Amino acid sequence: MTDTILYIEWNDALKSWTPNLRDDGKPLYVQIAEAIRHDVETGVLDAGDRLPPQRSVAKLVGLDFTTVSRGYSEAAKRGYIDTFVGRGSFIRKPEETSEKADPRRALEEDPNMNMPPEPDDPALVARMEQGLTHVSANLVPLLRYQSIIGSRQDRETAARWMTINGIDITADQLAITPGAHASLLSILTLLSKPGDTVICERVTYPGIRAIAAQLGIRLVGVRSDNSGILPDELDAAIREHAPSALYLNPTLQNPLTLTIPTERREQIASVLNNYGLPLIEDDACRFVSSDAPPPISQQIPELGWYIAGLSKCLGAGLRLALTAVPSGLSKTHFTRALQASNVMASPITTALMARWIEDGTAAAVQKFVRKEANRRQNLAAKIMLDQDFVGSNEAFNIWLKLPEGSSRADVMSHMANRQVGVMPSNAFTVTGAPDEAVRVCLGGPISYSQLTEDLEALNYAITHQNWVP
Numbered sequence: 171m172t173d174t175i176l177y178i179e180w181n182d183a184l185k186s187w188t189p190n191l192r193d194d195g196k197p198l199y200v201q202i203a204e205a206i207r208h209d210v211e212t213g214v215l216d217a218g219d220r221l222p223p224q225r226s227v228a229k230l231v232g233l234d235f236t237t238v239s240r241g242y243s244e245a246a247k248r249g250y251i252d253t254f255v256g257r258g259s260f261i262r263k264p265e266e267t268s269e270k271a272d273p274r275r276a277l278e279e280d281p282n283m284n285m286p287p288e289p290d291d292p293a294l295v296a297r298m299e300q301g302l303t304h305v306s307a308n309l310v311p312l313l314r315y316q317s318i319i320g321s322r323q324d325r326e327t328a329a330r331w332m333t334i335n336g337i338d339i340t341a342d343q344l345a346i347t348p349g350a351h352a353s354l355l356s357i358l359t360l361l362s363k364p365g366d367t368v369i370c371e372r373v374t375y376p377g378i379r380a381i382a383a384q385l386g387i388r389l390v391g392v393r394s395d396n397s398g399i400l401p402d403e404l405d406a407a408i409r410e411h412a413p414s415a416l417y418l419n420p421t422l423q424n425p426l427t428l429t430i431p432t433e434r435r436e437q438i439a440s441v442l443n444n445y446g447l448p449l450i451e452d453d454a455c456r457f458v459s460s461d462a463p464p465p466i467s468q469q470i471p472e473l474g475w476y477i478a479g480l481s482k483c484l485g486a487g488l489r490l491a492l493t494a495v496p497s498g499l500s501k502t503h504f505t506r507a508l509q510a511s512n513v514m515a516s517p518i519t520t521a522l523m524a525r526w527i528e529d530g531t532a533a534a535v536q537k538f539v540r541k542e543a544n545r546r547q548n549l550a551a552k553i554m555l556d557q558d559f560v561g562s563n564e565a566f567n568i569w570l571k572l573p574e575g576s577s578r579a580d581v582m583s584h585m586a587n588r589q590v591g592v593m594p595s596n597a598f599t600v601t602g603a604p605d606e607a608v609r610v611c612l613g614g615p616i617s618y619s620q621l622t623e624d625l626e627a628l629n630y631a632i633t634h635q636n637w638v639p
Contacts, residue, residue: 184258185219188230189241195330198233200528202241206250207529210261217263221251224259248529249303281591284424284566285614286458286482287542294534301525305518312517318509319501320346320520327524328492331532332478335457338468339476343494345501347508348515350452350479350491354381356507357450357475362387362414368450369407370417371399373605375424375452376597378417387414391600398423398430401437408445415448421462422455425598425609427565432463439469448496449474457483458564460540471497480523482566483536488519540564546612546621553625557632559610566613572606576632581608584631589616590624 189205191198209215221242222230228238242259245251253259279285289295305312319325325341332339347353354377362368364386370378372391382389390411392403399418407413418438420430430438442449451467456478467474476494484490495501508514526532543564550561550568561568572581578594585592591611595604610628612621 184222185215187215187219187222189227191231196528198237199240199244202227202238203244203248203250204529206245206261207248210250215261217261219261220257221259221261247304247307249300279615281589281611281614281616282593283486283591283614284482284609284611285486286539286566287546287613288615289535289538291538294538297531297534298526301522301529301531304525305521308521309518312521314517316514316517318505318514319344320515321517324520324524327527331527332492336462337456337465337476337478339494343497345493345495345504345508346515346520347491347493348512349481349489350454350477351377351381352508352512352515353475353477353491353493354378354450354452355385355511356504358382358385358387358415359507359511360503361448361450367411367413368415368417369404369411369413370600371419371423372601373426373595373598374417374600375419375454378452379597379600389417389600391602394426394428396428397434398428399434399438401434401441404438405441405444408441408447413447415450416442417450417452418466419452419454420466421453421459422562422565424454425567425569425593427560427562427567427569429459429462429562430466435463435466436469439466442473443470447473451476452479453477454479455482455565457536458539458543458566460564467494467496472499483539484523484526484532488523490515490519490523543613546618549618549622550610550612550625553622553629557629567609567611570608570610572608573632576606578604578606578608581628581632585624585628588624588627589620590628591616592628 187209189202191201191205194201206215224238224242225235228235242251242253246253249262251259252262289298320328322341324346325344328346329339329341329344358368358381362385365388367388367390368382369390369392371394374391379389390407390413392399392407394400398420404416420435422429449466449470451465451474453465453476456462457480465474465476467476474496478492480488480490480492495504526535543566547561547563547565554568554570558571558573559568572578578596582592582594591614593609595607598609
């Protein structure tokens with residue numbers, strides 16, 4: 171399309187427009203760009219509208235010209251506007267893409283992984299896709315080797331996101347890693363050697379079991395109640411086993427879905443502080459929970475390794491986690507361990523993460539995930555009403571305790587051809603005989619209607635002891 175055609179299609183009459191700047195801590199030039207996007211989405215601005223000159227906007231909102239000019243440039247980079255010398259800036263018409271979804275890309279997902287519900291709102295998906303425009307515009311530099319722990323710019327953006335979500339942190343404390351597993355592997359490499367013991371909950375996240383086995387580390391499970399790991403039992407286990415660290419999954423714990431309350435977190439911190447024992451706080455669902463207490467690590471900053479994953483909120487395919495090193499400890503050793511095993515987080519997915527945070531897409535996805543997870547928990551509560559299970563409003567699974575006469579093997583056999591993900595308690599149990607229980611996943615690619623059908627089939631089979639597949 172030539173400039174002549176564009177000139178005919180676009181409206182050269184100035185649009186009366188004032189950016190609505192939000193006091194959200196973002197740079198003013200970013201707020202200007204996001205104000206343009208917001209007003210396009212809400213119909214205040216239409217494709218082809220000519221924006222007021224930058225100097226006029228600067229005078230109107232009381233900003234210097236350079237800030238407004240940078241805001242217009244940022245909006246152009248994001249694809250919101252097109253600017254022509256001598257003519258001005260115009261709202262860009264959304265471009266239709268010729269790319270179609272490749273069905274082969276949807277064949278490899280693992281339904282047994284505890285994934286968040288997937289966005290199905292076309293407007294939200296389109297907003298997520300828009301972030302790739304920024305990635306595409308910066309593709310060549312993003313293909314280079316970059317900082318092991320993420321660029322300063324991206325760490326500052328991530329630190330703002332964490333602060334908004336109740337985690338007190340600075341960019342200097344933060345490392346962006348290629349997923350929580352990469353962080354766990356590097357941390358355990360630093361804290362433990364083969365033959366050492368790490369304490370965790372008796373029923374815990376399977377990933378830590380796999381990593382510990384790879385490193386030759388022995389896990390010892392400690393009993394929990396409905397508020398999490400028991401402080402007295404933790405104290406006794408430390409004295410008995412002289413562990414190198416405590417591993418905890420404190421928010422919407424996988425698989426039991428419990429969140430450790432503030433008082434119990436304080437008790438755990440006190441025990442660890444008494445012994446000077448490091449904590450590995452794997453807060454995978456921190457960004458999913460809307461009311462999680464402050465991290466335990468903040469109470470023991472010199473002992474706490476803190477990992478806030480993005481897989482459960484923004485998507486596992488990003489392979490990103492935000493990791494804080496204990497205060498007073500140099501990040502150098504952690505960085506070297508991370509580099510040896512993973513080199514760096516992908517600059518491409520890191521840039522996409524940062525753009526989603528900056529333009530509000532991350533918050534929109536977070537809102538959807540919380541709402542849909544709650545909806546699916548309500549569905550499970552309705553269908554499994556007569557079963558013994560635990561769940562939590564924003565968790566992606568339930569922990570189903572099987573009635574007498576039922577077994578994990580029976581359930582796994584019966585549900586083998588269903589889309590809902592079911593995992594036996596064996597995978598989660600560190601110490602003692604596994605309970606007759608299974609984790610039932612409610613999220614991932616399964617639709618709400620299919621989930622309804624599968625949960626009804628599971629409930630019927632357990633209730634009637636009908637184990638014929």
